[in-house]
Amino acid sequence: MRHRLSLVVLTVSLIIIGAWIVVMPGGVLGHADLVGYAICHRIPERSFIVGGVQLPLCARCSGTYLGALTAFVAMFLMGRRRAASLPSAPVLAVLALFVVVMGFDGVNSYLTLFPGAPHLYEPQNWLRLTTGTLEGIALAGVVLPVFNQTMWANATGEQSLRDLRELGLIVLASVIVIGVVLVEPPALLYPLAILSSGSVLWMMTLINSVLATLFARRENVALTWRDAIPAMLVGLAMALVELSAIDFARAYLTHLLGLPY
Secondary structure, eight states, rough: HHHHHHHHHHHHHHHHHHHHHHHSSSHHHHHHHHHHHHHHOGGGSSSOOTOOOOOOSSSHHHHHHHHHHHHHHHHHHOOTHHOOOOOOHHHHHHHHHHHHHHHHHHHHHHHHHSSTOOSSSSHHHHHHHHHHHHHHHHHHHHHHHHHHHHHHEEEEESSOSSHHHHHHHHHHHHHHHHHHHHHHOOGHHHHHHHHHHHHHHHHHHHHHHHHHHHHHTTTBBBBSHHHHHHHHHHHHHHHHHHHHHHHHHHHHHHHTTTOOO
16 A cells, blocks of 8 residues: 555656646746746846846846755765765854854845935845855755765764865855856856756756655665655655645736736
């Protein structure tokens, strides 16, 4: 019975994923915009325009998810694929500072939406991108070990980030990514759109697959990525349902209030 239920859940998940790809409107950029529309305000003035096309996420959100993607790739290259311990205390302190800096800049930026509201400085897209990137690094450094300690039977006790040197290398790699986005190269419209929106799906898939694994009481069972695929497909399907529900709710409320899409 448990095996049959698992097959049903997996089949439904595959149907949801396929339906989202086929039924939802737009091509590659259209689907990336659907992801962005669900989680981001997408105000044009606070977003980057590449090749005459607005990226699916605003400057801050683009930084958050491109920064997270950079950190994930770096940690994988460092051999932390199965690292199940949080970063060291000094690294955690710096990551917390990254989040605080992003929050401070975000509040200051938000206040400028209200004419006459006091704010400390004029927000800039490069600053939104930078602080968002720092936040993304912090998120990845925490999400990866949480996923690993839930999913893998052979997770290691390694820390996702051992020391400030490793964190510095990730920050340095992120500076390169920031520089590329700031240049707004038309040739990289599709890569930037796919990587930023894809990182949203990746992050949500990891978190949802952890929830699905806990719900199914299948913690610490997977030995290989092949073993983890079912849980991750369920996590991806959950992410697409969540994003679609937010898309429809936002579109409905936007229409109801007479606001621009």
